[in-house]
Amino acid sequence: MTQIMACIDGSQSTRTVCDYAAWASQRLSAPLTLLHVLDEQQYPTQPDLSGAIGLGSREHLLDELAQLDQQRHRLAMEQGRLMLDAARERVEAAGVASAQLRQRHGALVDCLHELAADIRLLVIGRQGKTSDSLSQLLGSHLENVIRTLHRPILVSCGEFKAPQSYMLAYDGSATARKSLEMIATSPLLKGLPCHLLMVGAESSDAWEQLKAAERVIKDSASEVHLAIRAGEVEPTLHAYQLEQGIDLLAMGAYGHSRIRQFLLGSTTSALLRTSNSALLILR
Numbered sequence: 227m228t229q230i231m232a233c234i235d236g237s238q239s240t241r242t243v244c245d246y247a248a249w250a251s252q253r254l255s256a257p258l259t260l261l262h263v264l265d266e267q268q269y270p271t272q273p274d275l276s277g278a279i280g281l282g283s284r285e286h287l288l289d290e291l292a293q294l295d296q297q298r299h300r301l302a303m304e305q306g307r308l309m310l311d312a313a314r315e316r317v318e319a320a321g322v323a324s325a326q327l328r329q330r331h332g333a334l335v336d337c338l339h340e341l342a343a344d345i346r347l348l349v350i351g352r353q354g355k356t357s358d359s360l361s362q363l364l365g366s367h368l369e370n371v372i373r374t375l376h377r378p379i380l381v382s383c384g385e386f387k388a389p390q391s392y393m394l395a396y397d398g399s400a401t402a403r404k405s406l407e408m409i410a411t412s413p414l415l416k417g418l419p420c421h422l423l424m425v426g427a428e429s430s431d432a433w434e435q436l437k438a439a440e441r442v443i444k445d446s447a448s449e450v451h452l453a454i455r456a457g458e459v460e461p462t463l464h465a466y467q468l469e470q471g472i473d474l475l476a477m478g479a480y481g482h483s484r485i486r487q488f489l490l491g492s493t494t495s496a497l498l499r500t501s502n503s504a505l506l507i508l509r
Contacts, residue, residue, distance in 0.1 A: 229257045229326075231341065232349040233334070234313045236305070239351025244313050245386035246504060247349040248320035253414050256346055259326040260313045262306040263334045303329065334367045338375050347414070349380045352498055368498065372507055378408070379507040381498060389473040389504070393421040394443075395463055398435035405478035405508040406439055410446045414506075420447035421472055425462045428454045460497045467503070476506040 232247035234240055244260075251258040310327040317325050330337045338348065350371060372379055392415050396402045409415055422439050424432055436452040444450055451470075455462050467475060498505065 228344055228346060229259050230254065230347050230349060231259045231261055231338075231345045232313075232317075233338075233351070234260050234262045234309055235351075236309045237351060239382055240309070240313065241316065242382040242384070242386045243349050243351045244316045245320060246380055246382045248317040248322045249386075249388055250347055250349060250380060250414060251317070251322050251325075253416075254346065255413070257324075257326065258317060258322050259328055259344075260310050260317070261337070261341075262310050262327075262329045263337050264302055264306055264329070264331045265334070303331075335370050335374055338371060342375060342377060345375075345377045347378050347380060348375060349382065352381055352383045352501075376509045378509065381505045381507065383498070383501045383504055387473055387503070389415070389418060391419040391421065391470070391472050392474040392476055392506070393423055393463070393467055393470070393472045395459070395475070395477040396422045396424050396436065396439055397426070398424070398432075398439075399478075401478040403439070403442075405476065406442050408508050409476060410443050415474075415476075416446050417448050419449040419451070421451045421453065421466070421470060423463065423466050424454045425457065425459050426454065427456060460500075463497070464500065472503070474504050474506060475501065476508060478508045 230247055230251045232243050234243065247258055247260075250256075306329055307327075310329065314325045314327060328341075338345070348371070350368060352368065368381065372381075394402075394406060394409065396406065409420075420443050422436055422443070424436055426432065432454055433452075436454070440450045440452060453466065455466055457465075463475060466472075
């Protein structure tokens with residue numbers, strides 16, 4: 227795991243992805259690679275046109291259709307290269323010394339799986355190119371990426387804001403403890419105020435778990451705030467974040483508790499869809 231990788235697709239979220247990727251690259255002192263993947267479903271390398279025209283049509287029409295599709299593919303690749311060049315200019319203007327460019331053809335999840343060994347942190351936008359709209363929509367590939375890529379993922383939402391504080395949804399599970407240790411040993415959020423929030427009933431055991439977590443993170447965070455709130459996970463997290471003015475929400479994926487149920491169920495999409503700030507998903 228050697229580099230920050232940012233997915234660039236020309237959607238509305240591309241600029242924000244670039245900004246978060248540049249921020250993360252400098253925080254981690256890690257090289258940055260900008261990745262553009264040309265979707266094979268939209269731009270197949272060898273399209274099947276045998277059923278595209280009716281009986282009696284001349285064979286040369288198939289050749290013309292194939293040539294048009296090849297030209298469309300070539301233009302899409304060129305457009306991707308231009309997007310990557312513009313993205314590199316943006317991140318270098320933000321202070322990244324030299325960003326690398328990569329362009330692939332295929333399914334995004336498959337490409338990321340192939341590159342996983344080189345990824346230290348993935349930065350991806352909430353909205354993909356096919357889901358841009360004024361409403362908050364979840365990119366069609368994002369949930370699959372989160373479920374399959376075993377790497378930390380920074381999801382950009384809304385406008386870029388360099389995080390000045392962060393919150394970790396904590397439940398005392400093995401997954402939550404691992405997430406806490408990942409944050410404590412990483413430069414990404416080092417020196418920022420940390421809020422540890424447990425959603426559930428208040429009890430002496432819950433407070434002991436939070437205090438144990440505080441001991442793990444205290445050397446990394448400038449301040450540590452502990453809280454327990456009752457309620458449904460997703461609205462409770464958002465309410466506390468808004469109340470405290472927290473810039474980034476961090477959480478472990480696929481734990482063994484209410485957080486696990488929330489990540490596996492429809493609340494995952496709801497949280498990503500409704501968030502106004504970046505989310506750090508830890509695996």
